[in-house]
Structures are given as structure tokens and as C-alpha cells.
Amino acid sequence: MAAEMTESIDRTAATALMRIDGLVRRFGGLTAVNNVSFDVRPGEIVGLIGPNGAGKTTLFNIISGHMKSNTGSMVFDGHDVTNVRASQCARVGIGRTFQIVKPLTTLTVHENVMVGALLRNSFKVARDKAAAIVKRVGMGDLMHRPAGSLTLEARKRLELARALSVEPRILLLDEILSGLNTSEVNESVHLIRSLAKGDGLAVIMIEHILHAVMSLADRIVVLDYGVKIAEGLPEAVVREPKVIAAYLGSDEP
Ligand SMILES: Nc1ncnc2c1ncn2[C@@H]1O[C@H](COP(=O)(O)OP(=O)(O)OP(=O)(O)O)[C@@H](O)[C@H]1O
Ligand SMILES: [Mg+2]
Incomplete structure (x- = not known):
């Protein structure tokens, strides 16, 4: 009985939370995403790397419902979420940050985070949850500052807080470390690790800062x-000749 139970727990842990299968997206003659498939499990950090463009x-x-695919499918927690709207993606538990940050500049940090928290909560609960998220990302002292007055670094943190505000089960992070100094990168690395390994969120992170993504990711997709x-595995992937050639062919390290 105990052995059976262990086996069933192991199987649950190994089950993908998100399964991406054969996604294709074309812009006119350009195929920007070409038959991409991979899985992400709860608590797993997947690094998504590759040259510009x-x-x-x-x-x-x-994945976040902001754009439709031409073909391919996505399954999230056993449900088909192929080409569902962004609001529905947030509702099922897909949270994301944007590479080009876009906070609501006239609202405070706290109010920006409350907007997402209201998706699942009453006003009072959303207010408290938003305050807790703002503190968790280390912005407690900026809680009531208008988002428009923040530095780029603080806007990036706010972007992460906004992604967390919808209480996601998978978090998509688009270059949230770029432009940060070394200690800010280290703080963010620590936070991302605790979100995955402590809270069990699945994370897909796009990152050009290779040492950060190498230290965080359980697996890397290029x-x-x-x-x-x-x-x-990170160490194996970055040594693959195809990967080295792809990076040498670009302006990046
Ligand atoms: N809305 C769009 N319309 C037309 N082409 C687009 C659109 N969005 C992206 N592209 C093109 O698709 C390709 C992939 O762009 P994408 O922004 O996904 O790359 P990326 O890997 O995120 O690059 P970067 O590291 O510079 O952020 C590029 O050639 C880009 O010019
Ligand atoms: Mg990009």
C-alpha cells in the first residue's frame, strides 16, 4: 500500500503542468515560432534562451493568450488552452511579465498590483494580498509611489509583482533581470528560486544573462x-555546437 502510494505521488510530481505541442506562428513570410514543443512541471524552472529575434x-x-498560433496546441493542467484569450489564461493561472514594461503609470505600486488581485478576490482581500506581494518583491517602501515615478529597476520588480497578482501556477518571465546591477540580479534570482522551489510555481524564464539562467534553470530550451x-541540462546545452554556433552568429555572448 505504502509503495503504491509513493509511486502515485511520484507520477503526479512528474506530470507536466503545461504541455506545448508543435506551436507555429508566422508573420507574413517569416516563421517566428516554428514547431516548438516542450513541457513544464510544477516547481520547475525552464530557461528559454536564444539570440535576438x-x-x-x-x-x-x-502561451499567455496575447497572440494566436497558426498551428499547434497547449494543454494546461489537463485543459486545452490553445488560443484562449489573455484574460482567460490569467484566470486559469498563467501569469507573465512583459519585456517592455507597461505599468499603469498614474496608479501607485500597490494599486497596480491590486488590479490583478481583483481577478480572484474581493476588494478587501485583494488589497491585503497586493500589499503582501509588493513586500515579497522587496518594494514595501515604494508601496504608495505612482508607478510612473519609478526607476527601470523598480518597474521591472513591479512587473513581477503584477504577474504574481493573478496568483499564477506558471510564471512567464521575459528578461526581468536585464538592466539590473549585480546585487539586484542576485536578489531576483533568490526570489525566483523561492517562487519555484518554495511555492511550487512552474517558471519559464527568457534571459540573456546566461550565468543567472544557468544557476536557476533545471532545464534550458534554446x-x-x-x-x-x-x-x-544547462551545462550540457550551452556546450552543444549548434547552440554555440547560434550565439556566435549573433551579436551576443
Ligand atoms: N507583431 C509582429 N509582427 C511582425 N513580426 C514580428 C512581430 N513580433 C515579432 N516579430 C518578428 O518575429 C521574430 C521573433 O521576434 P521575438 O520578439 O519573438 O524575438 P525574441 O527572441 O524575443 O528577441 P529578443 O531577444 O530581441 O527579445 C523577429 O524577427 C521579429 O521581428
Ligand atoms: Mg524578446
Whole structure:
């Protein structure tokens, strides 16, 4: 009996929370995302890397319902979420940040986060949950500052807080470390790790800061010209000749 139970728990832990299968997105003659498939499990951090223009943000736009795919499917927690609207994606538990941050500039930090928290909660509960999230991302002292007055670094943190405000089960992070100094990167790395390993969120993170993504990710997926060219353990993936060639062919490290 005990052995059976252990086996069933193990199987549950290994089950994908999100399954992406054969996604394709074309813009005219350009195939920005070309037959991309991979899975993400609860508590897992997947790094999504690739040169500029590889299709990473486009893939996020599809997963979060901000853009439709031409073909392919997505299953989230056993439900088909292919091409469902962004609001519905947030409702089922898909949270994301935007590469180009866009807070509601006239609202305070707290109010920005409350907007998302109201999706699932009454006003009072949303107010308290939003305050807790603002503190968790280390912005307690900026709680009542208008978002328009924040530095880029603080806007990035607010972006993360807004993604968390919908109480996601999967978090899509689009370059939230870029532009941060070393200690800010370290703080964010610590926070992302605790969200995945402590709270059990699945995380897909697009990141150009390779040492950060290497230290965080359980697995790395590499895109190049829309195609998944590699997937596996961080140390193994960055040594693959195809991956090195993709990066050497671009302006990046
Ligand atoms: N709305 C759009 N209309 C037309 N082309 C687009 C659109 N969005 C993206 N593209 C093109 O699709 C390709 C992939 O872009 P995408 O932004 O997904 O790349 P990325 O991997 O996120 O790059 P970066 O690292 O620079 O952020 C690029 O060639 C881009 O110009
Ligand atoms: Mg991008």
C-alpha cells in the first residue's frame, strides 16, 4: 500500500503542468515560432534562451493568450488552452511579465498590483494580498509611489509583482533581470528560486544573462530562428555546437 502510494505521488510530481505541442506562428513570410514543443512541471524552472529575434517573446505571447498560433496546441493542467484569450489564461493561472514594461503609470505600486488581485478576490482581500506581494518583491517602501515615478529597476520588480497578482501556477518571465546591477540580479534570482522551489510555481524564464539562467534553470530550451535547436541540462546545452554556433552568429555572448 505504502509503495503504491509513493509511486502515485511520484507520477503526479512528474506530470507536466503545461504541455506545448508543435506551436507555429508566422508573420507574413517569416516563421517566428516554428514547431516548438516542450513541457513544464510544477516547481520547475525552464530557461528559454536564444539570440535576438529567435522567437522567445512571440512564444510567450502565444502561451499567455496575447497572440494566436497558426498551428499547434497547449494543454494546461489537463485543459486545452490553445488560443484562449489573455484574460482567460490569467484566470486559469498563467501569469507573465512583459519585456517592455507597461505599468499603469498614474496608479501607485500597490494599486497596480491590486488590479490583478481583483481577478480572484474581493476588494478587501485583494488589497491585503497586493500589499503582501509588493513586500515579497522587496518594494514595501515604494508601496504608495505612482508607478510612473519609478526607476527601470523598480518597474521591472513591479512587473513581477503584477504577474504574481493573478496568483499564477506558471510564471512567464521575459528578461526581468536585464538592466539590473549585480546585487539586484542576485536578489531576483533568490526570489525566483523561492517562487519555484518554495511555492511550487512552474517558471519559464527568457534571459540573456546566461550565468543567472544557468544557476536557476533545471532545464534550458534554446530557440534559433523560431526552431527549438536544443533542450536539456544547462551545462550540457550551452556546450552543444549548434547552440554555440547560434550565439556566435549573433551579436551576443
Ligand atoms: N507583431 C509582429 N509582427 C511582425 N513580426 C514580428 C512581430 N513580433 C515579432 N516579430 C518578428 O518575429 C521574430 C521573433 O521576434 P521575438 O520578439 O519573438 O524575438 P525574441 O527572441 O524575443 O528577441 P529578443 O531577444 O530581441 O527579445 C523577429 O524577427 C521579429 O521581428
Ligand atoms: Mg524578446
